[in-house]
Amino acid sequence: MSAALALPWVDMRQVTVRYGRVQALDQVTLRITAGERVALVGANGSGKSTLLRVLHGLADASGGGFQCHGDMRLAMLFQRPHMLRTSAQNNVALALWLRGARWRDARTAALAALQRVGLQDIAAQNARTLSGGQQQRVALARAWALKPDVLLLDEPTASLDPHAKREVEALMADFAASHGAAGPAHPVTMVFSSHNLGQVKRLASRVIYMEHGRVVADLPVHDFFNGPLPEAARLFVKGELV
Ligand SMILES: Nc1ncnc2c1ncn2[C@@H]1O[C@H](COP(=O)(O)OP(=O)(O)OP(=O)(O)O)[C@@H](O)[C@H]1O
Ligand SMILES: [Mg+2]
Incomplete structure (x- = not known):
């Protein structure tokens, strides 16, 4: 693996976002490396969109530390x-x-x-x-x-019919397999939220399960669907799959 691949794109430490009394993100610590395909899953209101907005710079953290590597282009x-x-x-x-x-x-x-x-x-x-x-x-x-280095997608196929969903998914996969403006050593990083666990299985390399603004599980996709999970995440997966 080249040095460029090992660089974290983003390093968040205990990031908190508050909207009045609501804690939309609660001490979120995570590091995303260039080239990862990260799925954000969790119930409505668990903080997925807020996390995407913080990653994009559309929402400010009320607390914690946030470091982005270099001058990454985002879309x-x-x-x-x-x-x-x-x-x-x-x-x-x-x-x-x-x-x-x-x-x-x-x-x-x-x-x-x-x-x-x-x-x-x-x-x-x-x-x-x-x-x-x-x-x-x-x-x-x-x-x-x-030509972004990082593509953030908030439920990009949620309002599409199955055919359109498949088309957009195929394009997302294509996008994720491409590289940024800086060349082949800089693979595109993709972070997307989804309620569709089939889609998560097909597209993600890593799954982050959120609950009440907290990251409850953060696992490689295979482990998320096959390994032991914290109880809340296990029930969520079971519920979403029925
Ligand atoms: N601009 C805002 N003003 C006030 N509260 C907000 C704002 N944005 C988000 N929240 C609150 O923060 C919490 C997290 O919301 P967020 O939209 O991040 O959840 P989500 O996981 O994306 O949910 P969904 O699956 O419904 O899209 C919710 O309780 C929401 O009501
Ligand atoms: Mg949302």
Whole structure:
């Protein structure tokens, strides 16, 4: 393993996030290494989205320590993608333009990214009129075009039908197998939340189970599904699998 692979992308120590009286994250300590595919699981309100937002810098920790390695580029996807009222191609191009690309170059790169997600034929269509699955693929193309080192996804397939879910999952796997802008020695790191344990099995290399803002289990995917678990996590897995 090269030195680049062994570097932690993020090192969190006892990070706490409070919203009034709610402890959305409670002393979370974790380290994520470049190239990992981490699934966040747990009941509603357990802190998954908050953790993703902290990782992205969208939410501030009220306590604890947080260190990020170098100048990693991040992209984030949500359950319902935000689309501007313009073509799919412009939706992708705008993200690049905002990062300093020339408009003409941004449009060309956007088309290539849409091709990668199989949407080149609808590049000119108003993105707001696309189906949920297509919009999520545009969002993935938008993330892809930015060549991020870290991809954060908050329940990216939760509102999709089984067919669209499979398509987006395949693209996530493809994305996770690629590398960041810095080259092949810098694999993409993926952190996603999901209530779909089948998806977690298919995509994750590591599973973090959360409860009331705390990390209760943090295991390689095989151990999470086959080894002994803390009681709460075991019941959760059993419940979700029925
Ligand atoms: N902006 C906010 N203001 C107030 N409370 C918040 C805010 N964001 C999250 N919370 C609270 O923090 C806790 C954790 O919420 P979070 O959204 O992180 O959970 P989650 O695990 O993503 O849940 P779900 O599975 O429903 O998406 C919840 O009790 C939630 O109500
Ligand atoms: Mg959430």
